[in-house]
Amino acid sequence: MKLKTPLLALLLAAPLALLARTDGAIPNAPTQDQATAAKLVYGLLSDSRYAYRPRALDDALSADIYKRYLDALDPNKQFFTAQDIAKFDTYKTSLDDAIKSGDLSPAYAIFAAYRQRALARAQYARDLLKQDIFTFNGNDTYRFDRKDLPWEADDAALNAQWKESVRNDWLRLELAGKKPDEIRKTLDKRYANLVESIGELKGEDVFQSFLNSYANAVDPHTDYFTPRSADNFNLTMSNTLEGIGAVLQKQDDIVAIREIVPGGPASKTGRVKPGDRVVAVGQGTNGAMEDVVGWRIDDVVAKIRGTKGTTVRLDIVPAEAALDAKPVRVNIVRDRVRLEDQAAKAETIDVPASNGKPAQKIGVIKLPAFYQDFDARRRGDKDFASATRDVAKLLTTLRAQHVDGVVLDLRNNGGGSLDEAIELTGLFIDQGPVVQVRESGGRVTVNGDDDKQIAWEGPLAVLTNRGSASASEIFAGAIQDYGRGLIIGETTFGKGTVQTLLDLDRWPANEAARFGQVKLTVQQFFRVSGSSTQHKGVVPDIAFPTSVDATEFGESTYDNALPWARIAAVPHTAYGNFSPILPTLEQHHAQRIAADPEFRWWTQDVEQFRKERADKSISLNEAVRRGERDEEEAKRKQRQAERAKLGLALDPLADDNDDGLQASERNIAQDLQRDKLAEKRPDPLLREAATILGDAVGLLNADHQLSAKVLPTARSPGHWAD
Structure with missing residues (x-):
């Protein structure tokens, strides 16, 4: 039987929260x-x-x-x-x-x-x-x-x-x-x-x-996955949906608009905003309006989502109005919407001159997932969503900005499509094997990049943490095995297995979805070096302090995870060997973070978080808690003052205190604004990764003999020296 496109999505979900709605009593037996x-x-x-x-x-x-x-x-x-x-x-x-x-x-x-x-x-x-x-x-x-x-x-x-x-x-x-x-x-x-x-x-x-x-x-x-859950999972993998382009949130027994997707159907009406509450939904231009007050959120989403080109009507109570105010009716024509929040994004970081090297501009691409719209690709849609295609476009933009190097930020990227991991690797290498996959019977297949085109030949680093998993580990492992770039950050999650989606309706050949789908582990993947990432993950060339202990998070915490294994390596190009410059990079890194207040504060916060997590309890003495709160507030104010004194970017959430509320109890618009501000907080780890890459470029540009030793395949991918 031919399996669907393999998936490497890592579902790092909390235990199932069974808090939802039904239209009657729970039956005492399955249907x-x-x-x-x-x-x-x-x-x-x-x-x-x-x-x-x-x-x-x-x-x-x-x-x-x-x-x-x-x-x-x-x-x-x-x-x-x-x-x-x-x-x-x-x-x-x-x-x-x-x-x-x-x-x-x-x-x-x-x-x-x-x-x-x-x-x-x-x-x-x-x-x-x-x-x-x-x-x-x-x-x-x-x-x-x-x-x-x-x-x-x-x-x-x-x-x-x-x-x-x-x-x-x-x-x-x-x-x-x-x-x-x-x-x-x-x-x-x-x-x-x-x-x-x-x-x-x-x-x-x-x-x-x-x-x-x-x-x-x-x-x-x-x-x-039940049929509905399977639809939601596939939506996440494709990074697209057909609907109105709005993120919904439950508040008490009302579903409200949390966020509007820019350029989406809801945005184009100009009549919907965060905080607005949906009280009724109607299909088409004249279908009956259904009161959805008290409905569970996935039932409301199912009513609002629909086929491109169709109309949905919403009765909305504006955020600023009382809930019993007369609702406003909004007609929206559904369309295909890209979930831009989960798409690849680019920025640049200016690295000041240091250690004898000039100032540099480093490009950064943040990739939250290895997404691909499988259905759109099968249909021949030329504009199907693809992480690789998006990254390729961003690399073209960064090249036009004359960046000195590129950092691919894969922190908390839990994986996605195996094909995307392979194709993304192909943007940085000439051609060759990327990953080996072993089936249950022992047969090993080598999957690789056959396209000689390269989107970026210059200096490259990959930033990882413990949340970088699966497809992220395939990509980072291949880049490391090829000597194509530096791996910086934390050891990755350690997931070395491949999953595929099997539709349970395919055997009875049902016309409608009835039985759901299974995301099934069907293969184990291995790096081209022959090593598995299972349990061990990808170990960085330059390591940052560990934010989450391996005993708390990662593949090694599963009691029934597959063991680590090794198979034979496959021939592949060695574009570089960074071992000769790693000690110097480590020395510069250590000197820099010792004097970097942001990096020092991050390290202190990680240590405090881990200590509090290990305690597993909290005092119920008001004086003790108030003292802890005052100490935390004073620390944030002191740090903000030091930022101002040193000319560093200020923390937009420095005055943010625990309000004691749950997400559904907060003002939606204000809570959304807080989330947007959080995205602008100083990121010392990303800045340091860019600086490390800049150091490597500077070392190799200044010493051609060293460059020839580290990057022997001149004028091929990874040739960093002028």
Whole structure:
């Protein structure tokens, strides 16, 4: 069977948040389609013709699925008690039989208990607000990370935990300057929204959560998607959608406009802005208007999104109006929209003269994902979304600006299309192998770049961190193996497997989507050097301090990840060997960051964050918390004053304090503005990466003998000296 285009998207998602809406009670058993889908998933995950590492669905795997399902429902042990778990243990070794038969009633039974417990806890939190418990002069603490603790013994113990949580919520708002009546109102609405959200759950949420517990037990990057979730995943991968070009956000029981995509259909009307609330949706120019107040956000999105060229009508209450004001009706013609926030972007950094080298201009390309619109490409659309094509255009622009080098910023780029990783590498090399992929049977295929055209022959660096994964690691590993550029930053995530999407509707040949899709691990990839990135990641040539420990984040944190392996290397060009200049670059780097206040502050903040994270708890003593808050505020003010004194760019969020609010409780327009300001904060790591690349250029331009030693293949990609 021919598989779809392989995907290397890394889903670094938090545990499933099952807070949504339904139009009725959760059923106690799956639908017939869900029962069929469960059997189809079992067939895929246990068959070596499809899965790279199939696992027999037996009692041992059942126990693993059971644990993962409980973790998905209650990751921080906030709802279930040890008494609940003792009752659930009867299902521990029977979930394998449930999946094989399609009778998933045990999963629904566990979920029914979860829903009951969650509703009870949320109501308990509301009741606490009526009590006189909000004095903060003792030595008690709030434990915010409980995932490694045992389940609380009973309801009384769980109530004590929730009391800590509610008191912490109150204290945060009090420290933000809120009065008791305002705090009580805010928190009562917060917990009421939690009650409502729990009551809005759908059977498909339960089904997807449980099947993902099965899929993740087989492999950490294998996932099940319902038809709607599959559509959203494909949208993310393609970086395009057909709709109105607006980002939506839930506020209380209303869906509001958070952001307008520039140039999109909503933007062109001039009648929609952030903060506006959508209260009704109608299809076409005269279809009935449906009241969507109280709907879950994905249901509203499904109504608004639609085929290019069709019309959708929105009844909108402007942000500045009262919610009961008369809505404004806006007609919008849907169109194909590029998600520009996730597209590649370029800028330049001016590096001052130092160490005997002149001032330089370094180009920076920030690539958040390896996206490609697969459907548009298959249709022959000449303007299909592609990370490689976007980067190529940006390189042309940077070349016209006569930059001295280019830094490709892959920080927090979790991956995407395998094809894009290969084609992007081809922009910087002549031609040759880029990655090796091994199938479950052991057959190895070499995928490479056959196009001799090069978009950028000059100096290159790749900036990575622990969030750089999958396709990012293929690209960074190839650039390092070819000696084509410097790798700077942190060791990458360590994901060395390839996934593909399998449509479960293809076997029954359904006309409509019914069974969903599986993102299935089908191959393991290896660098051209023969080494796998699995677990080990790509190790930088010049390392920055570690922001996230490998024991906390990365492939090595998965208990069922594939082991590291090595296969034979494949012949490839060695454009350069940077070993001779790395000690000098390290020396200059160390001297520079010792005198760089921004880099020093970043290092201090990382250390403080890691310390606070390791503590896993926070004081509920107001004097202690206020002292910590005042100390943090004084630190930010001192840093801002030092920036001004040194002529550095000011931090636009230097006065930003914890307001104690959740995202849905803030003014949308103001919160969006804060996000925009955050993008303009000083970035000492990017600036230092550009400076390191500038140092390398300066060293090689000043010493032709050294250049010939480091970059022996003159006038080929990577020849940096004049």
